Amino acid sequence: MLQTNFSRFLGLSYPIVGAPMAGPGSGRLASVISGAGALGMVGVGSRATRKWVRGQLDAASSMGQRRWGVGVQVWALPDQPGVMDEIEIARPAIVSLSFGDPAPYIDQVHRAGALAASQVNSVADARKAVDAGVDVVVVQGAEAGGHHAGQVATLPLLQGVLEAVEYDDVYVLAGGGIGTGRGLAAVLAAGAQAGWIGTAFLATPEAESPLLAKMAVLSAKETDTIHTRVFDLVGGVGWPERYPGRALSNPFARTWDPREAELAEWAQSADPESAGKLAAVKEELTKATKAEDYHVAVVYAGQAAGLVHDERRAAEVVRSIGDDAERHMRAAAELCVPDERYLG
Ligand SMILES: Cc1cc2nc3c(=O)[nH]c(=O)nc-3n(C[C@H](O)[C@H](O)[C@H](O)COP(=O)(O)O)c2cc1C
Structure with a gap:
């Protein structure tokens, strides 16, 4: 023991x-x-x-x-x-x-x-x-x-x-x-x-967690994660800036992660055009979350996902x-x- x-x-x-x-x-x-x-x-x-x-x-x-x-x-x-x-x-x-x-x-x-x-x-x-x-x-x-x-x-x-x-x-x-x-x-x-x-x-x-999120973890490799604020900035979750989240990397995260500063600017701006742009991205994320589409929606997981092979x-x-x-x-x-x- x-x-x-x-x-x-x-x-x-x-x-x-x-x-x-x-x-x-x-x-x-x-x-x-x-x-x-x-x-x-x-x-x-x-x-x-x-x-x-x-x-x-x-x-x-x-x-x-x-x-x-x-x-x-x-x-x-x-x-x-x-x-x-x-x-x-x-x-x-x-x-x-x-x-x-x-x-x-x-x-x-x-x-x-x-x-x-x-x-x-x-x-x-x-x-x-x-x-x-x-x-x-x-x-x-x-x-x-x-x-x-x-x-x-x-x-x-x-x-x-x-x-x-x-x-x-x-x-x-x-x-x-x-x-x-x-x-x-x-x-x-x-x-x-x-x-x-x-x-x-x-x-x-x-x-x-939703079944498809579990499937995404099962098929992920150890190299398939990203440490990013994108999902919080778009979703309007108030995590302090110093704490990004490690999640499975997907096309949505890879598109927006390099534009994180822009998302942060839109989130803070009083300008209606910026608010509109952020709202459109948020709508995409919200819809995908409801539909369990993990090409867009988030699955928080670490590099050990590469060690999870079966349910x-x-x-x-x-x-x-x-x-x-x-x-x-x-x-x-x-x-x-x-x-x-x-x-x-
Ligand atoms: C999906 C998910 C959600 C988490 N939520 C929290 C949380 O609410 N509070 C917290 O203290 N840590 C949270 N963590 C971090 C864990 O407590 C822990 O530090 C982490 O899972 C350990 O690393 P591992 O994922 O490689 O095992 C979360 C981790 C994951 C994967």
């Missing part, structure tokens, strides 16, 4: 967290991931209401036998009255406060009896999160699916963060690009306490990544042989 201080503390069978993912990461997905022995998390999007959050947290806790968590987008919380109160009432094991300053919410998370986590994209961000009082620093590499300020890949960032916080009393987890047991073994061997895994769950039947249940994904990681770590331990120079 693979155990770390983090997985032991939470009573998990695997050092795996099912990362919060607004959209696919519903209470149902969280509950099956937790039920399989990892820690499932509910992803709360920027437009989620208190009522929606209550329903999802109920689903996460009612079906799962074990502990579960929830992840919010800090920049959106001021416009989401009651969401943090609902989370406090539900008493999750861990609350991820990402994409903004976690400091104002940490006391409330601790009052709920939960660990406070935050995803970071640089060593400087990790230091800030530790100074703010988080218990769990989640290294989120640039290859991760969804939104982040990531320009540094998981491995160099993990090494830098572990060096920077080695004397602090925090758990360091690693996310971004972990799609198999090999990836989990790599980050555990480097010193992470668990893998924070999102994309590998996107094609599971329990993920709350498997979420519990099976947990078990295969966890059990394979254990095998790879045992094999790696065999690389350490006695040094013959010191044998009698």
